Structures are given as C-alpha cells and as structure tokens.
Amino acid sequence: MVTALAVFLPLLGAFLTAWLTHRNERLSLLITRLFLLAGLAAILVIAARLGAVTDGGLENTMILRTGVMTPPLSIDLKVTGWSALAAVVVYVGALLGVGRFSGRIPGTQPLLLTLVTTSLGLMFATDFFNSFVFIEIGSIITIGLTAAGRCRRRWEVALKTAMISGLVTILYLLAVVIVYRTTGELRLTAISTMTGFPAILVSGLLLTVIMTEIKAFPLSGWGLDFYQGVDKNFAAVYSSTWSLAVLLWSARMLTVLPLPDPGVLARIGAGGLVLGQLAGLRQRDPGRMMGYSTSAYASILLILAGTVHGADYLSLTLLFFTFASLSKTTVFLMADPEEEDDPWKKVSGYVLLLPLLCITGIPPFPVFWAKIRMLTVLADISPLLMGAVILGLFFESVYIYRLWSSRTGPWQKKRKYFDAAFMGAALLAAGTVWTAAGAEQGLSLSGELFRAGFVRDLFLAIFAGGTLLSLPGAFRGGPGEKSPAVWMLVSGVALTLLPLSGNGLTFYVLWEISAFAAVIGVSKGARPSEGTFWFAVFAGAAGYLLLASLVLSDGAVSSPGIPMLLVAAAALLKMGQGGAHLWNVRAYSTAPSTMAAFLSGTSSKAAVFLLVFSASAAAILPLGTSLAWIGALTALGMAAMASLESDYKKVLAYASVSQLGYVIMGIGLTSVLGWTAAIYHTFNHFLFKSILFLGAAGVIARTGTSDYDSLGGLVKRMPLTFTFTLISVIAFAGVPPLSGFGSKWLLYNALVEQGMLPLALVAMFASVVAFLYAFRLLYAVFLGQLAPRHYEVKEAPLAVLAPQGVFTAVLMALSFRPTLLLDRLVPAVASIAGLGGEIPVIEGTALSTSLGYWDAWSVGMMVMGVFGFAFVFYWISGRRPIHVGQLDIGFAGELPPSPEEVHYAGDFFRPFRRALAFLPEIHASKVFGGIVKTADLAGDVFRSLFTGDARTYLLHSLIILTVMILWMKGGTP
C-alpha cells in the first residue's frame, strides 16, 4: 500500500491540481507541495523497510503489482533499496524546484506531478513495454514543460527534444520487437540470454537509445542545447527527476545488455569523457556547462557499467548520480527567474560553491567517495583507462572552476529567490557528512603513514605556527578585500592535520580540503577572479596527480616508480616550480595579503612535506638530478622576473617560487647534506616569507596600493614594518650573519660534494640576482621619497605587526644559533634510509663538512662587535647630525620638483632588461596560454559536432548505431 502511495500519490495530486489550476493558483501550489511531501514520506518509509541505508540493503526488493494480469498488460514495479533511495532524491528535487517553476509558470503543477510519478515508474519498471510507456510519457511531459515558457527559444528547445524523442522511440520499439520475437517475453532481464545477431542488433539499438537519453558523448549535443535553452527552474526540477530516472533505468539496462565484451562500455565511456570534456573546456554559459557535466556523468555510467559489478555497482551509481543530480538542481536554482537574458547574473557565494564542489568530486563531498572507488577499480584493470578518466574529470573541473570564479561576487539583493537553493545546499552538506561518516575506507588520524620524528614535528610546527600567526591579520581584509580568516583557518587546520594522517586517503582528503579552502580564501581578494581560477586549476591538477598516485600505489602516499613521479609532479605544481608559477603570481597578487602570506609562508610547505616523506617512504626519488635542475632554473628565472617586476605582491610571489627552487634542488640531490639544506631552507623560507607578505599586508592596508611607483619613503612612517622586512630580506639574500646563509652554505656543500658544479653555479647566480629584487623591494617601498599622499600613513596594524615580530625573533635566534635546529635536524635526516653522502659534523656552535666549515655564532659576534665599535666610535667622536626634510638634497642648486618625480623606482633595472634582450621572451602566461589554446582548438574539433541543429543530432545517433552494430558484428556474416 505504501509503495503504491509512494508512486502514485503525485499522479493523484496531478488530477486534483488540474482541476484547481487557474481557479486558485496558491492552493494548487500548496496541494502540489503536500502531495510531494506525502510521497516523500511514503518513499522514506519504504526505504527504511528495505533497510536501504544498511549493508546489502540496496539489493533488498519489494514488488508492487498494480493489476491482476501480468505485464505488459499490467504494470509491475520492483522497488529495491537502491531505487528507493534514488526516489527520495526525485521527490526532494521536485519539492525544491516546484515553487520556483510552477510559481512562475502557472498551470504546470499537474504535469510536474505526473513527471514525478513517471520518473518513479521508469526507475521501478521491470518490463520493456512498461518502460516504453514511461519513457513516452516522460518525454512528452518534458517537451510540454519545456515549451511552457511560451517564448521562441524554449519552443526551439522543445522541438529539438521532440525530434530526439521521436528517434529514441523508434529505435527502442525496434529493439522491443526483436526481443519479443527472439525470446517470447518482455522482461527487461530477458535480453541477457540472447545470442547471435539479434543480440548484437538489440545491444546496438538499446545502447544508442541509452547514450542518447543519458546524453553521453558524442550523442550529447541535444542535451547541451537543452540545458542552455530551457527555463532554469525547469532544468532544476528535470535534473533530479526525469534525468535521474533515465540514468538509473539505463544503469539497470546496461548490466543486462548481451554485449560480446562489456569492457567496451568502459572504453566508450572513457573516450567520451576525455573528448566530451575537452570540448567543454571553452564553455562560458553556465547552463551549457551543466550540460557538459551531465555528459561527463553519462560517460561515468558507461565506465561503471563496463568495469564494476554487483553491490559496488549499485552503491557507486547511487552515490554518483543522486548527488550529482541534486547538485545540478541546486545550481540551476541559483539562476534568477526574473532575468530572461542572462539568468546567471546573480549567481554567487558559497551556496554555489557547495554543489559545484560536489559535482567535481572534491573531498569530502559525496561524489568523491564514489570517484576514488571507481578509480581504484580502474587502476587494477588498466592504468591507461584510469589516466584517461582522470584527465576527463580534470577537464570537467576546469570549466566548473571557471563557472565558480566568474560568478563569484557580492551577494545580490534578490535573496528571496535563493531559499530553495539554500535548502539544496544544506541537503548536500548533510549528505556530505553522512557519506563521509559511512565511507568504506575510513579517515583516520592515528597510525603511522609518516614516520614520527623531528622532521615530522618540524612540519607540524610550521603548519600550526604559520596558521596561528597569519590568522590575526586576516580578520580584517585590506582595502577592497573581504576577510579570508575562516577559510585560512579551515585550510590551516587541514594542513596541521596532514602530518598526522593515518592513511593515504586521509592525507589526500586533508590536502584537498586545505587547497580548496585556500582557493576560497584567495577569492576574498580585491580583484580575485583570474587568480582564483588559475589557483583552482593548478590545485585541481595537483590534486588529480596525487589522486592518481594514491590509487596506483594502493593507498600508500607513494611507492617507487610512476606513483612517486606523480607525487613529485604534484609537489612541483603546488610549489610553482618549472613554469607552474603562473598560479602563484596570479593568486598571491590578487588574494588578500594575509592569505598570500599564509599560502607562501605556510601552505607551500605541504608540498615539501609531501615530497620529503613520500621520497623517504619509497626510499627512492626517480629523476632526482632533473628535479634539482628544475629547482635551480626556477630559482634563477624567478629571481630575474622578480627583479623586473614592479608590483610588491608579484615580486614577493616570484621571490617565493624562486626560493622554493633551492628546496627542490636540495631534495633532488638525495643526500644528507642536500636534504638538511632543503629542510633547513624550508624553515627559513617559512619565516622570511611570512614576514615579507605580512609586511606587504600592512603596507597595502595603510596605503591601498602595491605598485612600486606609488610607494616609497615609508620607513619614516612604518619603521617597525621596515625593520622586520629588512631583516627578512637580508636573511633570504643569504647575507651573513642572518640565517639564509646557512641553508646556502649547506646547499653548496651538497652540490660540490656530488661534483655538480654547473648546478652550483646556477644556484649561486640565482642567489646573486636575488640581491637585485631584494634591494629594489626595500628601496621602492620603504626608502627614497615619501609621496605627499602618504604623509599621514600610520604604522601597520598590530594584527600583522605582532606576528612579524614573533617570526623575526625566531629568525634572529636561528641566525645566531642555527644549531638549535641543526642539532636535531642533522641526526633526523641522517637516519632516513636511502640518503647517501656525508653527514655534517656539529661541534659546539660550528658546523663542518670535509669541504668547509661555518660558525654562525662567532660570525654573528664578529659583526655585532665591529658594527658596535663603529657605531659607538661615531657616536662619541663628534656632534650628532640633524634630520632634514626629504627634498633637502643636492639637486644642482635647485629645489627638487616633487617627491614623486625624484623617487626613482619604476623600471629600476632597465639595463638588466636590455642586457637580457638576447633571450627569447618566454612567459609562463604565454606557455600556458598556448596549452589552453591548443586544448581549445582540439576541443573545437569535437565541439563542432554540436551544431545546434537537431537533424545533425539525429544523424549522430544513426551513425553511432551503425558503427556499433558493424563493430560488434565483426567479420561474422
């Protein structure tokens, strides 16, 4: 009884509302909602009875007979735990969308309610003819509701849908005829026993029908047009009802198709995923993006059908499609119903982010659990197939990030429209918690994925300390920025937990949470769009590489060979090495300054941590020398770029990437000296980059600009910021007695130890070029002439100043007593298996190798002593001079015109630019622009399939049908 209610209540409601519509719209809408709620309650009861959420509950079955006869003369429905859960989503989707859709286009309630019953019917149908009836009704309602908007564009879409439905009907009926003729029955499962040519014919026909209906590439053209042109509120309802029903019906059909080799489904799916998503890369229309995403999920269905079986198949299809459908519904609900031209203008905020992250399968969102399970299965079958799927998913994520970054803006006024979207997002959030709690491979923070010890604790200290000290300044954004504090905290907590991960999956989940929380943090900047997008794309790419490595190495963070290479590539991307600095420069310069401090100072160390620990776990680092070269050339190239750049934050971004080059160089050497240098420099980098970016945050907060040309002379107004910046600049330039020299000393020893002189030379050149940007930074911002508009500028806020003080104190302690760190670091690194070479000797405050020696304490004392002597001598040897105005300079006997004209800051190293003129200009933006263009061009080839003309789409279906039948038939007569 309850089953019947669950299916047919909406139909009953349809009759009632058909009578009420145009008489009392409000009552009609209320009744629609009530019937949907009642149906939802009924299906929840059924799901509970079937034990759908327990282990094995997905396969439990309940049969509903609606007549005394057997199908096809009556309708028999089989409700399983699996389909009952999907039915819950159908109801939820209809409930979310009905107010917006039927509220705006009156008279649509009866059709909408019928669509719900039809969707449920199709999901539960057991027989070909029943299915046919539901497909027909569903298609007709879809066409009707599409045209209901009464505008030309909607009618066009409806007509296309009608033409496609017509072809689907013909092909489907042909298949049914053959099935009945061959087997004598119409049960859906009957076809699995078919053999010979009829089996081939039926497989071909049904596969074409399924691919067309679920919009799998290359038969997805009509779906793209549909999602682009249809009323967005109807699209919201459609995604969770009819679209989901068709997917689940297809999921059942695909397992019984009498295909000669089911594996071919996976290949069609994977190929379609890569090519289809490649075609979508260039997409800018949110509706069409959702169309491409639908096509991606259709391909995933084909892949699953070809590779996964049994209970896994049920749970994976359910996880993938219910949550993707619900996410899509939520996204569509965010379009503004009142904007006919561009309903997407007002899409904004976190409510949009949640469904989009769900769709892309970022952890811990529900689809992620399905994705990783699918990839694990694929890795066992064929790593190539897995690679293709990851590539396709990456392409999908690229346009989804674009959708997000291009639609993120201030929250718009017409908030009342988004109630349903809020509810959808809330449901997704609940689903996230639920699926994460019930995940098959649990998350764990106990266990020893990473060897406990000093090195791990050092990284722990960096992550926790960096987060805590970057946070105070983040509560108030700079000029035009919003506060990134919450997201910095989320990202920082995830980072801090990284070293404690109990298994590879936990590490990956934390890594991704940290990355995407940081992406949101970056989006709080004053002009975020481009920086956010590129950051998201690179973070996404690094995440997918890590995921591939994880899946290939069976849950460990790395194992020798390919997985380790993938890890190294992910780490390089994350650190902006080897040309990947594009994201660093764009994200750091557009992010809130404190967020940039966190990213550069703290977050980038996650990549070092990953590289160090996975290489030591695998006891191997393939292509170490190449890695070292990448690091060296990055260090040099970025230092040169930083010298020629005139934006404070961009300079720091280039400098940050450049300094990380030394770390990569050290790691690539795989020697005790090299790794000691790398980790020591990592800690140094953490200190001085945090100081520099926080200093920049203070300067920008007070002056509102990061342009060198507009700054200058701030030492007079911000002496503390200048002092901290000066100390960190001297440190990173490697000038003794400050701590940056120590890491360089260790690094050169490591390089010469291995006879890598050319590499040492590049490193040394890079460190000398670093002087150029180091001085320019100090001069252009703090020295020279103070612009009159900055006469009243105050010292930086305490929230960024105090953390700088703490960092500086640690930096100074480390400068004079590096053994505080090295005493523990050297033995810890020496104990790592697989590292060769000499172990540096520490005696008291001195450090020595067979090549040389260095005693930071005595150098420090010498400098202090001589400087102190000179200072005191000057002080006592005569009168103190008085401070004069900044324009009081020898200027050919004239008064200088104005501070701005005298301040020589723009294009400071012009001769350097001229000296470099012989080099070809290679810009990362151009390289990546080229890659993007190539991908776009390749995508255009496939995009050109989608002409927008329904006749082409019909032709595609027929061609696919013919090809499939010919291919399956092979050489047999």
Add this chain to the structure above:
Amino acid sequence: MTRLLVSVILTSLGALVYGLLLGGVSRVITASIHGRIGPRLTQNFIDLWKLFRKESSIHHGTMFWMAPMFRLTGGIGVLLLVPIIAGNSVLTNMSFSGDLLLVLYFMFFGCLGMALGAGDSGHPYAVVAVSRGLLQMSAYELSFSAAVLVLALGLGTFSIENIVSAQQGGILNWNVFRFPFATAAALITFLPMNMTYPFNIVLAPQEIPIGPPTEYSSRFLSFMFSGRAIFGVAKLILFVNLFFGGAGSWSSLLIKTFLLYMYPLFVSPVFPRFRTEQSVRFLWFVPTSLVAVDLLRVIL
C-alpha cells in the same frame, strides 16, 4: 681573547694604512700617466683626516646614518675572515668562523648597507648608481664565484687555509698555473670589483656625480672612505690567497698585493667606460666562458 682583540685591531689599522697608501700610489701613477704633477703620496691620509674632523651636520634617516657603519663593518669583516699570512696563527683573526663561501657572501654585507644608505638619502643619482652597481655586481659575481667553485672542486675544499696550503711547494703549484683560465676570469672580475675603467659605471663621474655617496659628506664620508680602503686590501689578500700561492711572509704579502693592486692601474686607463648593459653582458659571457674551460678540465 685579548690576543685576538689586539690582532683584530692591528690588522684593521694596518689594512687601513696600507689601503690608503696604495690609493696614494695609484693617484700618483695615474697623474704621471696623465702628465700631471698630481697629489702627494700621503694625500689620502690628509683627505681622510680632513673629512673626519669636519662635522656632518645633516642626515636623511636611520639607514642613511647607519650605512657608513655597515660599509666599515663589511670591509673589516671580510678582512678578518681571510687568513692574512699562511701559517701565522696570530693573524688568522676570525678566519676560523667560516670558509670561502662565508667570505663570498659576506662581501655583500657592506654593499647592501651602502645601497640602503644611498636609497635612504632620497637622491635619484645615488639610487641610479646603486641600480647599476647591483647589476654589475650580480654579473661579476657569477664569473668570480664560478672561478672559486672550480677551485673548490679541483682542490676539494672551501677552506681558504687549505687552498693556500695546496699551493705550497713551488710556484707552479699556484692556482694561477693550475687553473689559468679561472684565474684569468677572476682577474677580469677584479676590475669591476675595484670599480675601475671600463667598469666604473657606479661612481661614473660626468654621469652621476659620485654615485651612491652623493649625499654623504665629512665624517660620514670618512667612514666610507676607510671602509673602502680596508675592503680593497681584504680583496687583495683574498686574491693572493686564492690564486697566487698565498703569503708566507710579510714581504711576500706586500709584494704580491702591491703587484696585484697595480694591475688595474695599467689596464684601465686605456679603456673607455662601458654602458651598464654592455658591462653586464661582457661579465656574463667573457670571464664565465674562460672559467668553463677550467671547469671542463676539472670535471673530465
């Protein structure tokens, strides 16, 4: 400790006197090349004393104020880190604190301080000179450090003491003969290091009055003057130690450093000044290519 302190003071004062004296010699010789009578040998001492006794009555800021001290510290520091006479335990000074790498990097200390002072002065010419100076420094440091690295790899040490002892036992053991190309490169970089023609783009008279110290005068300038003199001597001793067998005695130290000091004097007056980018490119390619020859010899 007291011995160290006395040694440090004596070394610094000695270097100052020697440096000023060498400056005087160079002024006399340059004058005779020009056909002038020129200043007397002790003119530099007189200048220094005159500058020191004049009060500096104005300054432009803290960094401006501290730059002369930075300059002096940089000069004395490098001097103290280099062992003066091989085997003489009295004059090792602070050389136990670090090896050649430390000396190389510490050489930037004074330059950076000077540059900061020039920046704080707010005078555009001073900063133009710093921009030129830093660029040129980045260029000659490439080839100089390349030469030093070749030595370190060839002799298997970064310790100056060990480099000197590796050259003992005959003139042919000197690095100038063992690594002739690296030495030649280092000698080329010696010219821009001492800011002589054709590389004197930093002080560049006629273009930018006197470069970085444009705004400095009197007592401030006397500190810089002293720093520069001491730094010059420190560089001479370093070069002697690295390439010319080091000094086993006072006489050999004086002869070698004097001859080395005279070398730019006879090279530079015949060249016009490079433009900055010409200097930079020359230093990137010519001396570095020379080092590459020795580098290949060492590696192969």
